[in-house]
Amino acid sequence: MRNLRRTALLTVPAAVAGLLLLTACGSDGKPAATATPAASAPAASTPAASAPATDKAATDKAALKGSLAAGNTAKFGAIVLDGLDYTLYRFDKDTANPSASNCNGDCAAKWPPVPVNAQGTIKGIDAKLVGSVTRADGTKQLTLGGWPLYRFAGDKAPGETNGQGVGGTWFIAAPDGKKAAAGTGTGGNGY
Known part of the structure; x- marks a missing residue:
């Protein structure tokens, strides 16, 4: 069980880094233009644990x-x-x-x-x-x-x-x- 947790923790940062790399470059490997289409799904976000409900x-x-x-x-x-x-x-x-x-x-x-x-x-x-x-x-x-x-x-x-x-x-x-x-x-x- 301990090894599964460690693997999951290493996989998440790698996946995030991969998404950032894909976002920063267009399909041809060049930087994406400044006016980019918005995503069709909400971006994943994690609210801060200490943030008030309001x-x-x-x-x-x-x-x-x-x-x-x-x-x-x-x-x-x-x-x-x-x-x-x-x-x-x-x-x-x-x-x-x-x-x-x-x-x-x-x-x-x-x-x-x-x-x-x-x-x-x-x-x-x-x-x-x-x-x-x-x-x-x-x-x-x-x-x-x-x-x-x-x-x-x-x-x-x-x-x-x-x-x-x-x-x-x-x-x-x-x-x-x-x-x-x-x-x-x-x-x-x-x-």
Whole structure:
């Protein structure tokens, strides 16, 4: 039994080192690009044993904000939600190729950027379409189909879509990164 424990302890660090090496290099052995697709599964993490329960709850909530899920509405069809089921938006003044965010300062207060989170998850969305962009303040923001993603401060509850069409430049994001199409949904999530 003692030898099994020792083997397991040696295997875990070796596996972690292997994953780090694979993450740092692309498939051709060269360093990976800075805008990388997000993983389709949550990253493994071990909370510190001494962390209070409230810190874990805050961490879990932050991880959910960096998550993406496909939803469906009767009014707007297929849409993108964060892990807390808040609607996500894209901004016509941003660019998708190359990805660039043009919402900063007061704009970012009204339209909070969706942060990149290693613990975030992706459900019902092609992980190949998910990436990130570095914002003017140096933080990382999730992108979908190259378009930076945002929440709207005017959405006070999950499933609200109050940001649709604001200023003729803000639109609900569809799971392919394009604008959600009005009137094509089934209302499957009850929004």
